[in-house]
Amino acid sequence: MHLDLRKILILSLFISLTSYTQLYSQTEQDKISSLVNQKRDFNKNNKTSTVYKIQLFNGVEKDAYAKKYKFQSTFPEYKVQIIYVAPEWKTQVGDFNTRLEADRALNIIQQKFIGAFVLEDKI
Incomplete structure (x- = not known):
């Protein structure tokens, strides 16, 4: 039984880390997308011809x-x-x-x- 509890703890720790990594990755991607959009807006408004x-x-x-x-x-x-x-x-x-x-x-x-x-x- 001790072994099963250990497996459950390891599995839940793995699942938590995986979901945290995905969440972190998604927020970083959102930040990058936001910066790209800001740069596009800046370029539209500050053209040099x-x-x-x-x-x-x-x-x-x-x-x-x-x-x-x-x-x-x-x-x-x-x-x-x-x-x-x-x-x-x-x-x-x-x-x-x-x-x-x-x-x-x-x-x-x-x-x-x-x-x-x-x-x-x-x-």
Whole structure:
């Protein structure tokens, strides 16, 4: 009888440990799933997109604005902006969604602004 009691105790201990391990494993899996979902939500709300710009000029402020006004009078259909990145001023055109779109515009723009080039930017 002593042997049967020992077997029952060992069996119940084994069952308890197995159920505890499964419970622990399930809560860990739930935590992992929750973190994955949080990361997905974060990525949806904090996108960084690649856009392409055409840079016309890089230098002093006065010349950057002069290039902007000359460009606007030649190509009013494009958005042009001045950006200051210490210590230089940059005259840039557009936020093109694809490199192909930027290259097509560059072909037109380079007829009047020979030194223009495409650059990639993150927004």
